[in-house]
Amino acid sequence: MRILKVQEFKKEVLNEVLNRGKQEISSIESSVKTIINDVREQSDKALLRYTEKFDKVRLSASELKVDEGEIKEAYKRLEKSQIAALRKAADNIAAFHKKQLRAKWTMQIADGVTLGQVTRPIASVGVYVPGGKAAYPSSVLMCAIPAKVAGVEQIVVCSPPGKGGDVNPALLVAADIAGVGAVYRVGGAQAIAAMAYGTGTVPRVDKIVGPGNVFVTAAKLEVSKDVAIDNPAGPSEVLVIADETGNASFIASDLLAQAEHDPQAWAILLTTSETLASDVKDEVYMQMKNLSRTEIIQSSIQKRGLIVIVDNTEEAIDYSNMIAPEHLQIQTKNPNEVLSRIQNAGAIFLDKYSPVAFGDYSSGLNHVLPTAGYAKIYSGLSSLDFVKTMNFIQCSREGYRNLKETTVAIAEMEGFDAHAKSVTIREEKNNED
Structure with missing residues (x-):
């Protein structure tokens, strides 16, 4: 497992990390x-x-x-x-x-105009x-x-x-x-x-x-x-942001927990503390000896295990958002303050007593998460992935009049006179009645 200064990380490894996990399927x-x-x-x-x-x-x-x-x-x-x-x-x-889940909601956009959405x-x-x-x-x-x-x-x-x-x-x-x-x-x-x-x-x-x-x-x-x-999944990954308050043995165990998934798994620590960096590396190799999937872990840690010493927590946050990890653990003095600045992550684990394994198995969080940087644009699996929404509108006569002129003006602007007529005919027929 390598320990790198942030300048070395940026120059030698960052590009590989940002392009990780893209499965090559053309050959099959x-x-x-x-x-x-x-x-x-x-x-x-x-x-x-x-x-x-x-x-x-x-x-x-x-x-x-x-x-x-x-x-x-x-x-x-x-x-x-x-x-x-x-x-x-x-x-x-x-x-x-x-x-x-949200079953149904409605709103009044104007007098007599009710808009809403139902979920099925x-x-x-x-x-x-x-x-x-x-x-x-x-x-x-x-x-x-x-x-x-x-x-x-x-x-x-x-x-x-x-x-x-x-x-x-x-x-x-x-x-x-x-x-x-x-x-x-x-x-x-x-x-x-x-x-x-x-x-x-x-x-x-x-x-x-x-x-x-x-x-x-x-x-x-x-x-x-x-x-x-759902979103195609790549090898598992974890990124930890930690300052000097981080617990080296806890961090090492979470890095190893993801490394045991796959030789292609990534396990990265971004820390402001050189002491913590050294202690985590020692813990990784000490704990590894007692684990059953040692061969897989060794391959992952050797190739894709990184400890990066950053200048400050803000820099760690910036790199984390750039990497968009599947799992993000935050062990800092004020983890919720760091959370407020996180933009991209599949799932986030705050403080020392929130191991990633809680998300994998028991807490209720979903462990089907975006990998390979896709947390920039995708979310983890949720109940919302199994529903579709349908929008609806209901207008009274007053509501019709509130929307008529705007609708006709835009329809005529776009050259769709049938659209405009579908609006004005209602007033014409009402006048006849």
């Missing part, structure tokens, strides 16, 4: 398109063939959907404490995401959850619960089968807790195609969300002309 686009076309044309047969090819699992069409008995059995395979943890996390996620859920959502060797029940909760809260009626999950065709029991329990209607043991680009276009077994959905590898990302981009998708 042709293969992904072939898979998608095969699923569209051959339906379940293509799903079964690609599942056998990529996941080394032979299934029949009737086995693609996980049955109720398997879900019940999944509960028996988890500890009671694990089930309780999933339920507690689900409750917190639901509470936080309910707060984001989209009809169906497909959630992709990585599987196989790893299991991510938290991703099920983070994607499905906001959709459920928003009122989406049909929610399905696709996840690749593990050895023997099983789906991880924690994933199945999470899906059940989240109110998912069906789980399908299919992964990769073929799963995205199935949810985008439908097969004999997997239903077509209106929107697909959830993380995945480069093939999943490429597939989502390919089908996005026909179905809505």
Whole structure:
């Protein structure tokens, strides 16, 4: 893990950081398109063939959907404490995401003119959850619960089968807790195609969300002309802003927590304190020895672990806004003052006792966040991603008169006399009546 002065960082590394995480998919686009076309044309047969090819699992069409008995059995395979943890996390996620919704509002723009907006859920959502060797029940909760809260009626999950065709029991329990209607043991680009276009077994959905590898990302981009998708996700990243009050062991643990996701993950500390910089580096290497995913962490920390000594907190804030990290932790004397100046971040963790893992799992914040600098223009997944709004207007006769002249003037200015006539005819007919 490198310690750099801010001048070195700006000259040697900043450009790489700003251009991080852009997944190169051109080399696999042709293969992904072939898979998608095969699923569209051959339906379940293509799903079964690609599942056998990529996941080394032979299934029949009737086995693609996980049955109720398997879900019940999944509960028996988890500890009671694990089930309780999933339920507690689900409750917190639901509470936080309910707060984001606004069902209806109205306003009077002029006498007799009522404007308003109503919110309606989209009809169906497909959630992709990585599987196989790893299991991510938290991703099920983070994607499905906001959709459920928003009122989406049909929610399905696709996840690749593990050895023997099983789906991880924690994933199945999470899906059940989240109110998912069906789980399908299919992964990769073929799963995205199935949810985008439908097969004999997997239903077509209106929107697909959830993380995945480069093939999943490429597939989502390919089908996005026909179905809505969330933002493509890149490798995980964390940036910490800290002054001399920061806790070195806490900061190191949060850097390592993101580094264990992926060898391509970024872990960056911007600090005003040389002492803290040195202490954090020591802590990183000391704590790393006791972690199970050491090889992944070492690769990430060696290539993309940075400690940058800045001149002041304002400079750290400026660089943070420029980088727009997925996760931003603030350990300073006045974290809320720093927060007030942050413009770009996926999620923000204030003070020493707010580890990023709280956002990943239990607090209720959503962990599906923009990476690769996309926090400059995108937000994290929320219940608002699963609704659409419809605007409405209602005018009385007085309201009609208040808007008539303005509307006719602009319509005639643009040469649309039918628009103007659609307004004036109402007064003409009223006069006749």
